[in-house]
Amino acid sequence: MKTAEKTYVSTRNSCKLCAPLGASMVFKGIEGCVPLIHGSQGCATYIRRYLISHFKEPVDIASSNFSEESTVYGGSKNFITGIDNIIRQYKPKVIGIASTCLSETIGEDIPGHIRHYREVREGSVLPEFVHASTPSYCGSHAEGFHNTVLSVLRTFAQSKGNQQGLTVLPGMVTPADIRYLKQLLTDFSIKGMVFPDYSETLDNVYTSEYELIPSGGTTVEQLISMGDSKHVIEFGTTFNKGHMRSSEKNSKQTPGEWLETNCLVQNHAMPLPIGVDASDRFMQTLETITGTPMPDTYAKERGRLVDAYVDAHKYVFGKKVLLYGEEDLVSALADWAREIGMEPFWIKDTDFETLREKAHDVKPDLLLGNSKGYYIARELKVPLVRLGFPIHDRFGASRMHQIGYRGTQELFDKVVNALIEYKQENSPIGYKYL
Amino acid sequence: MAHILDDRLLQISMAGAHERTIEGGKASLAGSVSQRACVFCGSRVVLYPIADALHLIHGPIGCAAYTWDIRGSLSSGPELHRLSFCTDLQETDVIFGGENKLYDSLIELINDHQPKAAFVYTTCIVGVIGDDVERICKQVATEKGIPVIPVQAPGFQGSKKDGYKVACESLFKLVGTLNKPTPANSINILGDFNLAGELWILLDYYKKMGVHVNATITGDGRVDDIRNAHNAALNVVQCSGSMNYLATMMKDEYNIPSMRVSYFGIEDMSDALYDVARFFKDDDMMDKARELVRFEIGRLLPELAWYKERLQGKKAAIYVGGAFKAISLVKALRLIGVQSVIVGSQTGSTEDYELIKNLCDEGTIIVDDSNPVELAHFVKEKQADIFIGGVKERPIAYKIGLGFCDHNHERKEALAGYEGMINFAKEIYATAMSPVWKFTRNTPTP
Numbered sequence: 001m002k003t004a005e006k007t008y009v010s011t012r013n014s015c016k017l018c019a020p021l022g023a024s025m026v027f028k029g030i031e032g033c034v035p036l037i038h039g040s041q042g043c044a045t046y047i048r049r050y051l052i053s054h055f056k057e058p059v060d061i062a063s064s065n066f067s068e069e070s071t072v073y074g075g076s077k078n079f080i081t082g083i084d085n086i087i088r089q090y091k092p093k094v095i096g097i098a099s100t101c102l103s104e105t106i107g108e109d110i111p112g113h114i115r116h117y118r119e120v121r122e123g124s125v126l127p128e129f130v131h132a133s134t135p136s137y138c139g140s141h142a143e144g145f146h147n148t149v150l151s152v153l154r155t156f157a158q159s160k161g162n163q164q165g166l167t168v169l170p171g172m173v174t175p176a177d178i179r180y181l182k183q184l185l186t187d188f189s190i191k192g193m194v195f196p197d198y199s200e201t202l203d204n205v206y207t208s209e210y211e212l213i214p215s216g217g218t219t220v221e222q223l224i225s226m227g228d229s230k231h232v233i234e235f236g237t238t239f240n241k242g243h244m245r246s247s248e249k250n251s252k253q254t255p256g257e258w259l260e261t262n263c264l265v266q267n268h269a270m271p272l273p274i275g276v277d278a279s280d281r282f283m284q285t286l287e288t289i290t291g292t293p294m295p296d297t298y299a300k301e302r303g304r305l306v307d308a309y310v311d312a313h314k315y316v317f318g319k320k321v322l323l324y325g326e327e328d329l330v331s332a333l334a335d336w337a338r339e340i341g342m343e344p345f346w347i348k349d350t351d352f353e354t355l356r357e358k359a360h361d362v363k364p365d366l367l368l369g370n371s372k373g374y375y376i377a378r379e380l381k382v383p384l385v386r387l388g389f390p391i392h393d394r395f396g397a398s399r400m401h402q403i404g405y406r407g408t409q410e411l412f413d414k415v416v417n418a419l420i421e422y423k424q425e426n427s428p429i430g431y432k433y434l
Numbered sequence: 435m436a437h438i439l440d441d442r443l444l445q446i447s448m449a450g451a452h453e454r455t456i457e458g459g460k461a462s463l464a465g466s467v468s469q470r471a472c473v474f475c476g477s478r479v480v481l482y483p484i485a486d487a488l489h490l491i492h493g494p495i496g497c498a499a500y501t502w503d504i505r506g507s508l509s510s511g512p513e514l515h516r517l518s519f520c521t522d523l524q525e526t527d528v529i530f531g532g533e534n535k536l537y538d539s540l541i542e543l544i545n546d547h548q549p550k551a552a553f554v555y556t557t558c559i560v561g562v563i564g565d566d567v568e569r570i571c572k573q574v575a576t577e578k579g580i581p582v583i584p585v586q587a588p589g590f591q592g593s594k595k596d597g598y599k600v601a602c603e604s605l606f607k608l609v610g611t612l613n614k615p616t617p618a619n620s621i622n623i624l625g626d627f628n629l630a631g632e633l634w635i636l637l638d639y640y641k642k643m644g645v646h647v648n649a650t651i652t653g654d655g656r657v658d659d660i661r662n663a664h665n666a667a668l669n670v671v672q673c674s675g676s677m678n679y680l681a682t683m684m685k686d687e688y689n690i691p692s693m694r695v696s697y698f699g700i701e702d703m704s705d706a707l708y709d710v711a712r713f714f715k716d717d718d719m720m721d722k723a724r725e726l727v728r729f730e731i732g733r734l735l736p737e738l739a740w741y742k743e744r745l746q747g748k749k750a751a752i753y754v755g756g757a758f759k760a761i762s763l764v765k766a767l768r769l770i771g772v773q774s775v776i777v778g779s780q781t782g783s784t785e786d787y788e789l790i791k792n793l794c795d796e797g798t799i800i801v802d803d804s805n806p807v808e809l810a811h812f813v814k815e816k817q818a819d820i821f822i823g824g825v826k827e828r829p830i831a832y833k834i835g836l837g838f839c840d841h842n843h844e845r846k847e848a849l850a851g852y853e854g855m856i857n858f859a860k861e862i863y864a865t866a867m868s869p870v871w872k873f874t875r876n877t878p879t880p
Contacts, residue, residue: 018496042472085465210810
């Protein structure tokens with residue numbers, strides 16, 4: 001007899017993080033940008049700690065350091081001091097301001113603060129300002145990410161009527177993925193831009209000096225000219241439709257849709273290109289946009305991936321894989337799992353404890369997701385292949401490449417080998433030959 | 435001095451009799467990238483290791499998500515503290531209030547986990563939307579028959595240090611609510627969080643001396659031990675920043691004396707044992723302490739000498755949470771031939787910094803509530819070889835080619851006690867002597 005499932009009021013071991021974290025990642029993808037979190041000091045510190053542990057890079061995020069006084073009388077004074085101090089120490093080109101649950105609840109008018117600051121400091125050379133509304137009580141870090149991409153485009157993108165080139169909005173992918181996309185655009189010989197581009201700012205080379213703002217990122221000029229792109233490709237299927245604040249104008253639009261409606265950029269929305277089918281769709285779109293066939297390098301990568309699928313298909317067939325993470329990523333992974341004959345399993349809008357309880361019924365052969373699900377894999381004694389965000393218990397999260405044929409290849413090899421290793425380690429024989 | 439903001443000048447000084455006194459306890463400047471966290475963080479890290487209590491965070495998800503299983507605080511029994519519970523407030527809750535959600539969450543979680551007590555942490559917006567958390571806690575405590583303690587920790591009400599005080603007030607509500615037979619030679623250990631099992635090293639030392647450890651607050655902590663903490667003869671307080679408040683309250687209410695100790699380095703560790711024996715005026719205890727120290731040091735010194743010979747002349751930068759730890763680190767580093775050229779903390783007091791000023795070699799930079807820009811500048815200026823800090827300092831050190839030793843609450847290596855001193859020396863040696871620095875030295879600045 002099936003018993004009624006218990007539903008919880010509380011969240012137990014959350015799968016999601018808060019919206020200002022997503023905003024901070026996007027701001028780190030703008031050249032010369034320092035993020036400022038308008039709220040209590042802890043928000044910036046926690047988010048820094050979380051990002052640093054994943055990217056293994058310095059992540060400087062300023063805070064307006066709300067006090068009791070600013071909470072009662074408003075954060076205007078802290079805002080001005082905060083901006084002054086950031087400019088003095090960092091000399092940024094852009095300051096990206098994310099709100100928090102506190103500043104939203106007390107009704108802080110950040111656009112008003114920015115206007116006021118410009119008035120007060122009239123005559124000085126000031127950086128650009130961009131603001132995203134990211135209260136922690138709406139949505140998750142993923143929605144915070146998408147909402148900030150939208151806010152940045154709305155702030156900068158301008159249509160001057162000379163539509164050309166391509167903008168790619170990849171969503172929350174890895175620095176390695178962004179580098180791959182930039183190379184891909186070069187290889188297709190198209191004038192293209194990627195936003196956000198934290199491929200260097202969050203995966204920097206050894207510098208020997210402390211770079212106040214790491215080099216790299218999408219430039220303001222590029223952001224402005226995105227309004228003049230002919231096409232935009234955006235990955236992900238969920239975005240922030242309806243998740244974020246209703247008071248945020250146009251929040252029901254994805255960034256790509258916004259560009260289409262406001263700047264006449266043709267939008268091509270598609271799932272994250274993980275797997276042959278999804279990557280084919282992406283490549284075909286690029287072929288249509290550019291009018292050039294896929295370069296041979298990529299055709300070879302596709303061929304090798306299919307070859308690898310054939311070689312290893314029996315090791316993955318029928319295997320149950322438990323997926324968790326951002327919705328865009330999970331839905332792409334589910335399609336990919338089906339593509340290679342695995343049985344994907346996931347729960348929408350859940351927490352890790354619910355997932356753990358269900359996992360005991362499902363009995364997955366493998367977990368695929370970030371490092372926070374490790375305790376479930378450990379309890380079930382099954383392998384965990386790490387991808388997504390955060391990865392706090394391994395090195396190389398920034399260098400994980402997981403999109404396109406080559407990224408899928410890396411992922412596929414990892415999954416196959418994890419299953420083989422599991423079998424090998426649990427075998428009484430200890431074979432060393434397949 | 436573009437790297438130092440004008441308003442921060444009073445928080446930076448140097449060792450030496452004539453140098454400026456540092457003003458501790460100032461609020462962080464808006465716009466500076468302070469390494470400090472908030473009131474909530476301070477209360478959360480202090481209470482976190484209590485392993486048989488339910489820790490429920492009343493607020494939106496971020497505060498709970500970022501503090502899930504973050505400390506390396508080990509438990510010898512239950513591990514309820516390693517789960518993260520949150521009311522996960524949504525926009526509608528912010529508008530209509532979150533009291534019902536809090537009540538329902540508490541009831542379901544207490545039913546599920548049968549904790550000995552529950553701590554309810556209020557975060558920024560709960561302080562603003564005005565939920566009556568005290569009332570809900572009282573109601574649930576009555577219904578469920580366990581202590582349900584509000585931890586009033588809205589982030590904006592100060593800094594991490596103020597959170598320590600909030601945590602101590604919450605702990606104090608438990609103290610004195612249970613009486614267990616407690617031997618006369620009992621101490622409470624305050625301010626050790628059993629990171630990487632460090633508390634267990636200390637328990638072993640005290641046991642060998644014939645000292646009974648009553649409550650450990652909060653490392654490997656248990657609710658009933660804390661409730662019975664008032665029956666101990668002495669509070670032995672480490673990490674004084676976080677636990678001094680509790681010791682003071684227990685002195686006022688129960689007349690329990692306290693002493694400040696540190697378990698890092700040979701001198702401070704040995705003093706921590708001798709001082710306890712001296713307090714009990716027990717010759718046998720003192721003899722055992724001497725024997726223990728003699729044995730441990732005899733074992734340790736030849737090993738440390740080996741490291742000292744090789745590390746002699748290296749320079750270290752220290753930037754940690756509490757100033758008392760920084761003081762111990764300066765002394766511990768001297769034992770292995772390493773000179774401290776920068777010493778800073780997030781939460782030191784004026785008096786702490788005076789101590790540091792007198793302890794360090796002349797010219798050592800001393801800094802309160804620093805930030806990445808300053809720290810990076812200081813280590814270059816002082817040509818430090820090694821940085822000792824936490825997660826947020828690590829990438830600063832690595833990016834500019836310095837060795838690094840994690841002395842923060844995430845560490846997985848025990849650094850306390852005599853064994854800890856050897857681990858510390860090993861780690862400093864490993865990071866100072868790695869051959870990879872050859873490549874960083876050869877890499878030109880881009």
